[in-house]
Every structure is written in C-alpha cells, then in structure tokens.
Amino acid sequence: MTTIEPHTAIEPILDHYGLPVQELLALLHQGFVPRYAFATGSFVERRAGPTSDLDVRVVCCPSSEHPANDRSFRREDLVWCGSTVMTAIAGRAVHVVFWPEDAIDSIRRKITETVLDSESHLPVFTAEQIEFLEEIQVAVPVIGVDGFAAFRDSLDLDRFRSIYAEHLMAAYDQACGETQGPLLTDNVELAAVRSRRAVEAAVDCYLFANGRRVRKEKWRLRELLSVHDRDDQLVVDFLEHTLGGFADRSSDESLRRQVEDRLSWCNDLLLTLQA
Secondary structure, three states: OOOOOOOHHHHHHHHOOOOOHHHHHHHHOOOOOEEEEEEEOOOOOOOOOOOOOEEEEEEEOOHHHOOOOOOEEEOOOOEEEOOEEEOOOOOOEEEEEEEEHHHHHHHHHHHOOOOEOOOOOOEOOOHHHHHHHHHOOOOEEEEOHHHHHHHHHOOOHHHHHHHHHHHHHHHHHHHHHHHHHHHHOOOHHHHHHHHHHHHHHHHHHHHHHOOOOOOOOHHHHHHHHOOOOOOOHHHHHHHHHHOOOOOOOOOHHHHHHHHHHHHHHHHHHHHHHHO
16 A cells, blocks of 8 residues: 655644654555545634544545444553544544545536525535535545646636535524524514524524634634624623523513514624625
8 A cells, every 4th residue: 555644734733642753654554545644623713622523534546345334443551432533542533534536526526516505595504514515614534635736726616605605594594584583473482493503504604704613502702702702792692682581571562673683783793794
C-alpha cells in the first residue's frame, strides 16, 4: 500500500488525544481503501474544550465494495467500536464517519439540481449531507492531501451555500406562516408556541449569512456568541425569546402583542442582512 503523508496541521490536534498521526492512518486504512480523510469539528475550528472529541470524515471506495462498519479494533490503549475510536484519555474520542464515493456523487447531483422539492423547487439535502458540506468547508486533510482541495472544489460549495441560504429563508417563511395562522383564528397559545421556531429559523439565517454553521438547540447560542459578546443585545434578545418565555400571560391580548413583537424582532434581524 502506498504510504500517504498526513498534513502536518493534524499533528497537534492528535497529540491532545495521545494518538499519533501514523496510528490514525493505520486505523483508517483497515479493511477498505480511503480516498480522502479530513479532520473537522471543534479542534479544527479552534473552539474545543478539554474533553471535546475529534471528528474525522473518510471518503472511501463505493458502497458496493465497502465492508460493513461494525467491525471492532482493540489495542491496549485504543478501542474501536462502530465508528468511534476511544483513546486512553478519559472523555476524549475520535469519531469517524465513512462516506462512500457514490454517496458523494449523490451530493454533487443534488447541488446541480437534478432532484427538486415539489414545493420549494430547490434540491433536497438530508441533514447528514448538509453537515458533511458544512464540515468540509473548514477541514484539515489527513489522507489524500495533494488532491483534497480539488476534491472539495468539485462539490461546488458556493452553489451549495446559495441553495442552502434559500432553504433557510424558506424555513423561516414557513415558521412565520405557521405562527400567523393561529393568530388569525385567535388561537394565541398555539401561536406563542410556534413563534419560538420562527426565532430559531431567523437566527439560522443570520448565522449562515455571517459564515457560521447552522446547528440546533444549544449550538445556536454558541455560534451566536462567536459573532457577538454575551452581553450584546442580540444575544440577550435571543435568550429571552427562546428560553425566557413570555413575561405577561394575563390575557390573550397581552400574549398576542408579545407574539407579534417576537415576529417583528425576527423581521428586523433579517433586515440587518440586507443593510
């Protein structure tokens, strides 16, 4: 087997796990032929904590030639079960996800709009495909270093970002519509519940426009804090609208005003993107 030198930028990351680069390469080569492998996640993005895991994505031979990933690898200081390599240092793991090349071809076809949603008329991506496309934009190659840039460029990430921005805006419009509907029928309690999703969808659009990954639940706040300080009014408002609930629920009219204020905040936030 041809020896492939790893990218040197991966070495300090793996040192954190007590896992040498060559050991990682040996693990990734077991039982299949990797074309490319790249590290991603919090360490690559310089926001890792002391127990953060390392995410590695492996693009390998087509799935018809690819053996099952349920094998296990064990050594005195390493345990590989499924797709996770547990290191001897408690709380630290190397999480490996395999992507057969034919699955990557499917992503390319979607980016070139061969599969369209009947309502949005946009390509339909799964959550896993979106995550892969976001991760590969900030990645350190481990295997296939020389050809990695060309491989990444072949995915036309600029077009994906444009398509995904439209998806996010469509999700925001839908969330607003699902909030306005109950208001029109005086079902204010339901509108109040649904308005939180409108806030989350607006923040997703805002984060993506500011070059941040779109994540769910607690990760939204972390990404927002990477753009603004914790005491910034935008962060304070986001926490209030998603965690604080409504200050005054004494009457339907009061609750209606607060829901409408929440929707107005969402609209104002997205208007800042057009400034």
